[in-house]
Amino acid sequence: MSRIGFKPIEIPSNITIDLKDNIMTVKGPLGELTQEIKDVELEIKDNVIHVKRLSESKHHKSMHGLFRSLIYNMIKGVSEGWTKELELVGVGYQAKNQGQLLELALGFSHNILFEIPAEVKVETISEKGKNPVIKLKSHDKQLVGQIAAKIRSLRKPEPYKGKGVRYVGEEIRRKAGKTA
Numbered sequence: 001m002s003r004i005g006f007k008p009i010e011i012p013s014n015i016t017i018d019l020k021d022n023i024m025t026v027k028g029p030l031g032e033l034t035q036e037i038k039d040v041e042l043e044i045k046d047n048v049i050h051v052k053r054l055s056e057s058k059h060h061k062s063m064h065g066l067f068r069s070l071i072y073n074m075i076k077g078v079s080e081g082w083t084k085e086l087e088l089v090g091v092g093y094q095a096k097n098q099g100q101l102l103e104l105a106l107g108f109s110h111n112i113l114f115e116i117p118a119e120v121k122v123e124t125i126s127e128k129g130k131n132p133v134i135k136l137k138s139h140d141k142q143l144v145g146q147i148a149a150k151i152r153s154l155r156k157p158e159p160y161k162g163k164g165v166r167y168v169g170e171e172i173r174r175k176a177g178k179t180a
Contacts, residue, residue, distance in 0.1 A: 028078025
């Protein structure tokens with residue numbers, strides 16, 4: 001049984017929360033996020049949010065933890081932000097960005113141009129002797145994760161040599177090649 005839904009969420013002083021017609025709006029220094037709240041009840045007092053279940057049914061129990069996590073991610077996103085880092089492993093793999101346009105050289109016959117939404121800040125780091133790194137930063141956790149997954153899907157890490165686009169710190173299970 002999960003107990004995530006019972007944890008209270010503290011609201012930082014620089015965050016404003018508006019709850020109107022089951023739509024929650026969270027505003028902070030990094031941006032603004034909205035989320036429809038259903039199947040749970042919110043209790044806001046003394047800069048702390050408590051998420052309450054409507055009943056003990058299986059559906060309401062699952063929504064309890066889900067909405068607590070969504071609200072926490074929104075609050076953390078507009079106050080601190082979310083970051084994903086991808087590294088390109090492979091000979092000749094490169095990444096360059098000009099504004100919101102990401103240009104990737106991933107071993108295909110042509111470079112891939114990838115348009116990044118305006119809400120996400122992109123930065124590419126290329127140091128000699130190290131794999132190129134792509135940093136994605138935004139206030140929306142879902143959007144950052146979705147874009148990182150899309151970039152990773154362009155050339156997934158393969159299990160024999162480990163080449164491809166992977167998250168920084170991701171472990172790739174390696175396979176043995178052919179034996180002679």
